[in-house]
Amino acid sequence: MTEACCDLEADINGEDTFLLNKKIICSFSGRLSKLLGKSTGANRNKVIFHDFPGGAENFELIARFCYNNGEIDISPSNISLLYSAAEFMEMNDSVSGNRNLLEKTKQCIEEIGYWTWPDLLAALKHCQDFQQVATSSGILEKCLDSIVGRLAITSEASPCASTSSPDSSGFRLSCDTRSTESLKNSFCRANWWFEDLSVLSPDLIEMLVKSMVSKKYNHVIIGRFLLYYQKSRLFTASSDVKHKVLEVVIDMLYILDPSCVPCKSLFGILRVVQGLNISKSSRNMLESMIGSQMDQATLDNLLIPSPYGASYLYDVNLVLRFLKAFLRGGGWRSSRTRMKKVASLMDMYITEVAPDPFLRSAKFLALVVALPDSTRDCWDELYHAMDVYLEVHAGLSEEEKLNICCALNYEKLSSDACIHLSQNAKFPSKSTVQSLISRQLKLKNFLQVTKNTKLDMDSPRKFTETRSKAKKGEGSEQTVLYPGKLDVSADNNENMRAHLQGMQGRVIELEKLCKKMQNQMAKLMKSKVSAHGTARSLPRLCS
Known part of the structure; x- marks a missing residue:
């Protein structure tokens, strides 16, 4: 470009500087048109953008669009960049008529239903780089x-x-x-x-x-x-x-x-x-x-x-x-x-x-x-x-x-x-x-059950079980009925009686063992009390 054609200097986010024709750029950008106006003073020959979307690379796309009389290849891979830049530069109908970049990008977005899968992925990747603009634009x-x-x-x-x-x-x-085979x-x-x-x-x-x-x-x-x-x-x-x-x-x-x-x-x-x-x-x-x-x-x-x-x-x-x-x-x-x-x-x-x-x-x-x-x-x-x-x-x-x-x-x-x-x-x-x-207490209750159990061949069998209440220290009786008659032969009846007698003997032995151990434990407790002089009260146990 000759010096007369490059009468505008644009500093884009500190990344790069572009020498542009003010008339061409302003014919497409409402923002630059309002910023520069009709003045040609030296103080109007340079603009600095600190937050241009897409940086210098995207500004170059916008410059090409302007110098190519409003023509550019819009694709899913650059649509978010072009849209955000067109919105930033106010490239709308009031400035460029049918060469409106903002309108072209919007129209392309409306046709998103016809995009291929890779095109959608490319658009998404660019959207995440300009998420705020991509979200607000839809x-x-x-x-x-x-x-x-x-x-x-x-x-x-x-x-x-x-x-x-x-x-x-x-x-x-x-x-x-992808290869056709891997895709399938x-x-x-x-x-x-x-x-x-x-x-x-x-x-x-x-x-x-x-x-x-x-x-x-x-x-x-x-x-x-x-x-x-x-x-x-x-x-x-x-x-x-x-x-x-x-x-x-x-x-x-x-x-x-x-x-x-x-x-x-x-x-x-x-x-x-x-x-x-x-x-x-x-x-x-x-x-x-x-x-x-x-x-x-x-x-x-x-x-x-x-x-x-x-x-x-x-x-x-x-x-x-x-x-x-x-x-x-x-x-x-x-x-x-x-x-x-x-x-x-x-x-x-x-x-x-x-x-x-x-x-x-x-x-x-x-x-x-x-x-x-x-x-x-x-x-x-x-x-x-x-x-x-x-x-x-x-x-x-x-x-x-x-x-x-x-x-x-x-x-x-x-x-x-x-x-x-x-x-x-x-x-x-x-x-x-x-x-x-x-x-x-459990053994005593079980012993009482075995003593009171009787087999009746023509009536329901009844067991009375006495359970101890650990917290109150008192007994209660619970009656459990087993309906129906028991069809038990005489031999089985004798075997059951023998089995119950054996259980009763075992219970008596266990009862004696527990009694003996309880006495031993009581003696141990008394010896501890005498050794310490006075008995210390222990907290009540949970049951």
Whole structure:
């Protein structure tokens, strides 16, 4: 250009400087026309833009459009750039008439339904670089709607290489970057689009998933895509990007149907976020999702190392939060099986963490009482865990030991466990005596039942069972009727009588053993009292 033609200098975001013809540029740009006016003074020969969308590269496209008399190749790969620049430069009808760049880009956007899949991807990638402009102009929303709509079509059609082609599935796909064979194979899988969309920014992924959810897209496939996106983006991402990716993935998984997200995958995400400082809200969402599926977890899942700097081995507080989320969810109320699974899992977990010498008694007790008593039919495994814990933590105070023993449900211990408890010196003496008394009363009641049992061949059989009330110290009778007649032969009748007599003898022997041990324990208590001078009152035990 000659010097006369280049009477305007444009500094674009400090990246580059352009020498332009003021008349040509102003004929297309309302912004420059108003800024420069008709003045030709030296102070009007230079303009500086600090926030030009797309920078110097995009300004060059605008300059070419102006110098080419309003003609330019508009494509999905540059439409967002041209639209944002045309809006910034106010390139509208009032300035350039039918050569209006803003109108041309809008018209191209209206034809988005005819774009190919690669064109949509190219447009989305450019939108994420100019998200604010793309959002306000509606380009981003239209691209996402088109993407989701086409995914829904392919999901419903379930095209496969043997029966369908890309064109017959409802939209055209470019084969520039893929071979025909790989493209056909990709259509046989529900996740054929995962790799294409995994390049999008976390913000666009969030918008995409919300759009898919609003349009009732398959939650299982959405969940798989989010897990794929997380894995594919974390390999090369910076620390800040990792935080954003994980938070978006967790937040979006949280809005899906909980049954569509595998518990194993959630624990996989948890292992990743353990070393990262993600937001508290996202962490709470992840813990809530895991807690709601606690019945699907395994012992290895729960054995999560304690946070950095903590002395105890495993993160007990985290497991307690899982249990709280499980109980808060309320789904367990309608499924006794789920509660039994969680109780069994927790028994194994408590047994595993009991040997930890740094586990405080308050935390151990919190684990024991976290679930309702009704979730366990037998407390033998918990008793074993308590036994191990008391052995490892021999330095506990008498009060701490009693607190732990109060949580034990003696009535749900097996006979072997009760006998072991009666001989267990690690447990406080008072709790041992109480268990022995409770056991003795049970044996007496059973003995009374066996003595009063009569077999009647022509009438219903009736058993009267006397149960002791540990808290009130009084007995009550419960009558259980078994309707119908018993068709028992004489030989069977004799065998039953012999069996009952044998049981009665065994009960008498156990009763004598308990009586003997009770006397020994009483002597031990008296010796302790005399040694200390005065007796110290112990807190009342839970039953």
